[in-house]
Amino acid sequence: MLTAQRDSLRLLRAILVASVVLPLGLFSYAGWLAYQTNQANAERQIEKSRDIVTEHALKTFEVVERSLAEIGEVVRDMPDDQISADEKVLHDRLKRLADGSEQIKSLWIFDRSGRTLVNSLFFPSPPGEFADRDYFAAHLNGDIGTYIGRVLEPRRPYSGAPFFGVSRRRTAADGSFDGIIQASVLPDYFDGFYAKIGRESGSYAALIRDDGAVLARVPRAAAKEVKGDGAVGQAIRDGRTEGSFTSVSRIDGIERRVSYRKLPGLPLYVFAGLETSAIRAAWLKQLGAYLLVGLPATAALIAIVLLAMTRTQKFYEEAARRQAAENALKQSQRLESLGRLTGGVAHDFNNLLMVVGGSVQKLRRRHNDLQDRRSFDMIDSAVAKGTALTRQLLSFSRRHNVAAKPLDLGEALTKFADVLRQSVRSDIAIEIETPLKPVVVLIDANEFEIALLNLALNARDAMPDGGRITIAIRTETLKNFGPRKLTGDYAVLSFADTGVGIPEDIRDRIFEPFFTTKSVDRGTGLGLSQIYGFVQQSNGAITVESELGKGSRFELYLPRSAADVVRDDAALKLPELHVPSSSTLLLVEDHPDVAAVAADYAEQCGFNVVRATSAEAAVEILNKRRDIDLVFSDIVMPGMSGLELARLIREHHAETPVVLASGYSEGTATALREGFPLLQKPYTLEALRASLAQALHREVKQA
Structure with missing residues (x-):
């Protein structure tokens, strides 16, 4: 009995000690782990913000430099008096460029003396000289490429927000200095973007020149330049392309953890960071939560253990979700x-x-x-x-020209149901569940039908002994779904079968082109890759779930559209092409063999063919000859593209119709949006004849 009592007392003492020591030990360990985790999360957040700021700056200056290049191309070899004579036209063009860009305040063309020839703000340009501005003086001694100036205040009669200049040298035909082309960029544009991405307390972002001049900064500060003896100035002076440090700012006296990167090809650095006090506050907040859990006297050892198990389980679940997300991103x-x-x-x-x-x-x-x-x-x-x-292949690579239009998904599925049933054996049942209300999506109807057919054929091969295919449509509101972070209202087409399923070791490869588990004579391995390309180009996503012996389920996520459904009308019959014997077609094609075939087709259509191997050569021919009735050009060419050539012809030779051709180009969608007829390679004589007929018919109708 005494032994049992001593054992009971010893156990009670052990529990008493454990009730004090164990929570204290767990709290100390949790505090250390939270500190490490919090520091790592802060570092990742800072680097992510830096990457976002870097990408934003690169895209912004790419837009600015593209605008400057376009202006430079327009005024190349134009003397100042001609520019002044065309001031109205140039002013309108500069204004369109400036109005189409949020970051550009205004665009300018200056002569060699710093006087304004054209600007996007006023017409005619008020008199004034700007030779003392840094963006002008930097180009006097030679061609330095693109120059980015300091933040300046507008000079009367101009007003508005501060700006910094991005300029390029205008060079005369003899190589001498002929003035500059300049874009006034708004620091407020960068400040606004930095404020949006830095919503957390203590966030910091900045755009700084390599000489320490501050172009944009959040939080804003009165100082316009970084002192050279500070950590930021030291990082710039050392010339490192990227890095991280913790220091106290010489501008506002706040200690921050900062990551920086130099923009490739530009004399600029981007910085992103968090105040160390904010990082510390987040850690202390987490410790406070631990204390609220551990301090109550009624918290016993069992509750502590259960809490630890719960936290551990949540930790592994989060790690598993992150691993799955990383694998999906890599795929x-x-x-x-x-x-x-x-x-x-x-x-x-x-x-x-x-x-x-x-x-x-x-x-x-x-x-x-x-x-x-x-x-x-x-x-x-x-x-x-x-x-x-x-x-x-082009569908998988998302370079295929889709003819997207508003389509009722349920109606399209119902119309195609008979084709699906005919594509499978009689021992396979197909069940279709369509929604009661129209679900409208913006997709290519032909690509959608091909995707459904490929899914049906794969399901048929996966059910050699028969089975059931179930197709259903539903709607979902997504938020950051999948690797592409889909957000918004989506239509979900679910395609499920009762087949043999897909082994897990090959599940990540099924969308690769030419990957197939079938024999050589049973398929090319392009069916699922076509579906993948279709949903990607439709701004959607596709997921697959499968279990061996129980079948597979594919779900196609397609963004819903508010547009009205487009009904197919009877195709308009084009008039037969009658080409006068004097009609001349300008063929622009850099591939000699393709050019030979195209020329032969055009001659069979009745044209006199004039060849050009580049867009630049075509421009020279159009400027010299007035007998060109039609231009037929490839899009993808070295130098100026066919789309750029078509735009020039539309602007300077509006009476000459243009037909474009391409087999692979990211610019085809743009060409279609801008109203240029497009012929898909490889094309036949009949296809070319129809396209030329349509172009000539349209030109005659407009005339």
Whole structure:
């Protein structure tokens, strides 16, 4: 009995000691762990803010430099008196450029003496000299490229917010100094952006020249320059491209943890950071939460253990979610790289198919032998299959020209249901669940149907003994969903089967082009990659869930649209093309073999063909000749692109219609938006004839 009592007392003492020592020990360890975690989170947050500020600055100055380059191209080799004579036209153009950019306050053209020739603010430009401004004086002694000046106040009669100048030298034909082109950039634009991304207490961001001049800063400060003996000035003076440090600011006396990076090719540094007091306050706040949990006298050892288990479980769940997100991001980046590779291959493949198809058509006209015709038919069939293959590659790489329009997803699925049922065996049932109300999305109807068909064929092969396919449509409101952080209202098309499922070890590779587990004669491995490209180019996402022996479920997330559904009308029949014998077509194509095929097609259409191997050569021909009736140009060319050429023709030779061609280009969507007729490579004689007919018909109608 005594032994049992001693044991009970000893146990009670042990519990008493444990109730004091264990919470204290756990609190000390939790405080240290929270400190380490808090420091790591703060470092990641600072580096993320720095990366965002860096990307924003690079894109901003890219826009500014592109505007300066466009102005420089317009006024190249123009004497000052001609610029003054065209001041109204140039003023309107500069004003359009400035109004189209949030960061640009105004655009200017100065002569060699610093006098204003044209600006985007006033017409005519008020008299005044600006030779003493740093953005002007910097170019007097030679061509230094793009110069970024200090923050200045507007000079009368001009007013408004402070600005800093971004300027380039105007060089005369003999290489001498002929003035400058300058853009006035608003520091307030950067300050506003920094304020948006730095919503946390104690956030800091700055844009500083390599000589210490402060261009933008949040929080704002009266000082306009960083002192050279401070940590920021030391980092700039050492010339390091990036780094981190903790120091007290010489401007406002606040201690911060700061990360910085030099902008490539620019004399600028970006800084992002957090006040150490804010980092410390976050840690102390977390410690306070621990104290509120541990201080109550009623907290027993069991409660402490359960709390630790709960926190550990949450910790591992968060780690698992982060790992899944990182894996999804890596997979997305990998597919993006594959997309660029396949897009480039498809571009070259299109040109090859163009040459093969055009050459076989020419041979077909010369040879009428039956055996030759059979060979020609085989080549034509191979070209058609190659064209379909490049279409799938371009769809995966998101370089395919989609004809997106508002579409009721439920209605489109219902119309295509019969085709889906015919594509599978009779032992496979297809159940379709459509919503009661229209769900409108902005997609390419043809690409959508191809995606559904590919899913159905894959499901059929996954159910050799029969099964069931279930297709349903629902709507969801997403927030930061998936690697692409989808946010907003989305339509979700769910496609589920009861097949064999997808093994986990290959699940991450199923969207790669040419990856397939089927035999060589059963598919190319491009079906799922086409679906991936379709949803990506539709600004959506695709997910897959699968379990071996229980089937797979694909979900396509497509952004909903508020536009009205577009109904297909009967196609308008174009008039037959009748080309007068004197009609001349300017063919602009840098690939000699493709140019030969295109010229042969155009001559069969009745045109006299004039060739140009570049857009620059085409401009010279248009300026010299007045008998060009139509321009047919490739988009992707070295130097000036076909789209830029079309814009110049629209501006300076509005009476001459332009037809563009491309097999792979990120500019095709822009060309379609701007109203230029577009012909997809590889094209046939009939397709070219129809495009030329449409262009001529449109020009005659406008005239």
